[in-house]
Amino acid sequence: MILIFILVLLLIGMVSIEKLLRKLVNQNKQILKHLEEVKSSDSRK
Known part of the structure; x- marks a missing residue:
């Protein structure tokens, strides 16, 4: 149970990152x- 919870947290963290x-x-971008427009x-x- 704890491992599954940690995996879910990691997935959510990766998506948000x-x-x-x-x-x-x-x-x-x-x-x-x-900056390019200003330079030109x-x-x-």
Whole structure:
């Protein structure tokens, strides 16, 4: 019983960690896009 409970907790933890990582990756992509846009607009001036 205890082992099953631990396994379930681990699975839930892994899923939530994956979601967090995806969120972070998406945020980083948006930040990088924004930085590229700023750089390109600066070089135009």
